Each structure stands twice: as C-alpha cells, then as structure tokens.
Amino acid sequence: MEYFFYCRDRPGSMPLRWELNEAHWAFMDRYADEMIARGPTLGADGETATGSMHIVDLPDAAAAHGFAFDEPNYRAGVYEDVLIRRWKNTLGRTMWQYGTGKPGFRRFLIIAHGVPGATAARDALEAAHHGHLDRDHHERLIAYGPLLSQDGTDWMGTALLAELPNRDAAEAMMANEPYARGGLYRDVEIHDWRFGGRPAAE
Structure with a gap:
C-alpha cells in the first residue's frame, strides 16, 4: 500500500531539524527499498525547511503510523502537524x-x-x-x-x-x-x- 506523508514544521524548529539530520536519515535508511519520493518543502529563501514529504510503500496502516510517529523529527517536536493519506502511484515510478x-x-x-x-x-x-x-x-x-x-x-x-x-x-x-x-x-x-x-x- 502506498502512503503519502506531509509533516509541516513547527515555526522556529530549523535548528532542531539540523541537529537531527543524521538520526532522520538513519531512520529513513530502513525504508530505502520502499521509498517512492522524499524531500523537504522550502520557504521563500529556498533554503529554510517548512516541512517534509515522503511517499512510501508500506504493508498496512500500523506500519504507516510507525513511519510517521517513530521518526526522530516527530518525536523531538520538529513538526507541528502530520498528514497521512493512502496514495496511488499513477506513473508507477520513483x-x-x-x-x-x-x-x-x-x-x-x-x-x-x-x-x-x-x-x-x-x-x-x-x-x-x-x-x-x-x-x-x-x-x-x-x-x-x-x-x-x-x-x-x-x-x-x-x-x-x-x-x-x-x-x-x-x-x-x-x-x-x-x-x-x-x-x-x-x-x-x-x-x-x-x-x-x-x-x-x-
């Protein structure tokens, strides 16, 4: 099952996000084979992150919940809110x-x-x-x-x-x-x- 995640950053959380880069990447490494797309959304300066988007192929809703809420940025309070939706990969590619x-x-x-x-x-x-x-x-x-x-x-x-x-x-x-x-x-x-x-x- 393909899932779409958009995690919107809490205002002022960029320094914490930087601190957690390696922990975030290490967590995502566990899903490398299932990852369809990923990356940060950016502010007007083109550098400041405003959120994180991931599209991942996961077995079920429980796995999607773990992906979203066990992630280091979420656990540390980087995100203000999290959107989770089922998704369909119309183009069939990463x-x-x-x-x-x-x-x-x-x-x-x-x-x-x-x-x-x-x-x-x-x-x-x-x-x-x-x-x-x-x-x-x-x-x-x-x-x-x-x-x-x-x-x-x-x-x-x-x-x-x-x-x-x-x-x-x-x-x-x-x-x-x-x-x-x-x-x-x-x-x-x-x-x-x-x-x-x-x-x-x-």
Whole structure:
C-alpha cells in the first residue's frame, strides 16, 4: 500500500531539524527499498525547511503510523502537524527514475485537498484529469496520484510532484485541472520542494 506523508514544521524548529539530520536519515535508511519520493518543502529563501514529504510503500496502516510517529523529527517536536493519506502511484515510478532536471526549472509539491463527499464527482472527471496532466504536463511530472482515505475507498484529493518554470506555471497547471474547474478542491497548497536524502544521494 502506498502512503503519502506531509509533516509541516513547527515555526522556529530549523535548528532542531539540523541537529537531527543524521538520526532522520538513519531512520529513513530502513525504508530505502520502499521509498517512492522524499524531500523537504522550502520557504521563500529556498533554503529554510517548512516541512517534509515522503511517499512510501508500506504493508498496512500500523506500519504507516510507525513511519510517521517513530521518526526522530516527530518525536523531538520538529513538526507541528502530520498528514497521512493512502496514495496511488499513477506513473508507477520513483522520483529517482524521473531523470535529469531541466536547468532553471523549480520543483514543487502540490497538495490539493478534496471537498468532502466528492468521490462520485471525481470518478466522473477522472479521465479528463489524467488527460490534462498526461497531455500537457507529462514530461514535467515527477510523480502524481490521488489521496485516499485509510481504507482506500474515498477520494480525498491529489498530490503531485512537478518540475516547472516557476510558481505561476504551477498555479496555472492546477487552475486548468478538471477537478479544480469542477469545484472538487477546497484548497490547493503549492510548496517549493527539492529531492531529499543524504547529500551524497541527491
């Protein structure tokens, strides 16, 4: 089962995050074979971390709970809140299989939160959703897929990793996305993001 995690940093926790880098990496090393994507979201300066995103293939909800709440940053109080959702790997690859980045482009994590009870409406627009992303943005998508309830039955939004010229391009991509035009998102977060992991692996 694929799970999406976004841990939002507590304001002022950057020094503690730095202290825990090695402990965090060591913890994540245990999941190297299951990792689909990972990395920090960044503030306006492009350096200060604002959160951590991980997408991991795990056996069940108990394993997902352990991944989120046994992690050293969480245990030490780096994070203000943690979002856990089931996820589906639409492109069927990891971020490391994406290929070489395009010079001058930036990477973004986009979390689009669905309105409650929109699963049926989403199903009706699913083909158009994939058509929009695959036709117009396929080469710039690192990973994307639906956010799902813990039992995998209810649609709860969309998470995308994309490499685009700038934030305006990310906003335009989402504004023209069929779920957004259909009113199925209650809000959309766009975060600057970079590939994570030990520096030698980046």
